[in-house]
Amino acid sequence: MKKKLGSIRIVSGKLKGRKIYFQDSEGLRPTADRVKETLFNWLMFKIHDKNILDLFAGSGNLSFESLSRGAAQIELIEKEQRTFKTILENISQLNATEINAINQDSFDYLTSTQKKFDIVFIDPPFNKELVQKSIDMIADRDILNPDAYIYLETESSLTQLEIPSNWKLVKEKKISNVMIKLFQVNN
Structure with a gap:
């Protein structure tokens, strides 16, 4: 693998200590270790053997960590070609x-997929107004299994979101300039 601008360590599971590499690109903001540790503590007993959708995957950080912790299948969606190429090298x-990487716009993917997921990661580039559109599209599509979890990672300044009435807030935390929230679907 050619030299990359950055690397991220997988923090737990069967791939603990291994690194994934990424090239810098606009809007790419790999989830920080502290945030990732909090998220996966929340999902500790919920991720094994689950089907996961990672929208706006960026470096693939959340997908690789999920794989390391026993996820069954992961759909990783990333549209930026250079970033996607590096994801394929890491895979x-x-x-x-177990990771099916797809080089496509996340909204186009949501429009066409027929798959169902147990966990969905929504971690788009900040300040691009992509979070609400993601929530709305997921709520309108039949892609969530019963009791599915939805993880949001947003800029902490984003305070106004319309959350579907059947999404129950399970956990939330502000870490630096990042707000993370975990919802569970109540069927």
């Missing part, structure tokens, strides 16, 4: 056959 290096 190959880690022999991550």
Whole structure:
């Protein structure tokens, strides 16, 4: 693998200590270790053998951490070509056959997918007004399994979101300039 601008360590599970690499690109903001640790503590007993959708995957950080912790299948969606190419290199290096990486716009993917998921990660580039559109599209599509979890990672200044009435807030935390929230679907 050629030299990259950055790397992220997988913090737990079967791939603990391994690194994934990423190239810098506009809006790419890999989830910080402290945020990632909090998220996966929340999901600790919920991720094993689950089907996961990682929208706006960026570096693929959340997908690779999920894989390491026992997720069954992961759909990783990233539209930026250079970033996607690096994700494919990381998948190959880690022999991550459970990750299906798709080079597509997340909204286009949501429009066309027929799959169902147990956990959805929504972590788009900040300050681009992508979070509410993601929430709305997921709520309008039949892609969530019963009792599914939805993780939002947003800029802390984003305070006005319309959340579907059947999404129950389970956990939330502000870490630096990032707000993270975990919802569970009540069917």
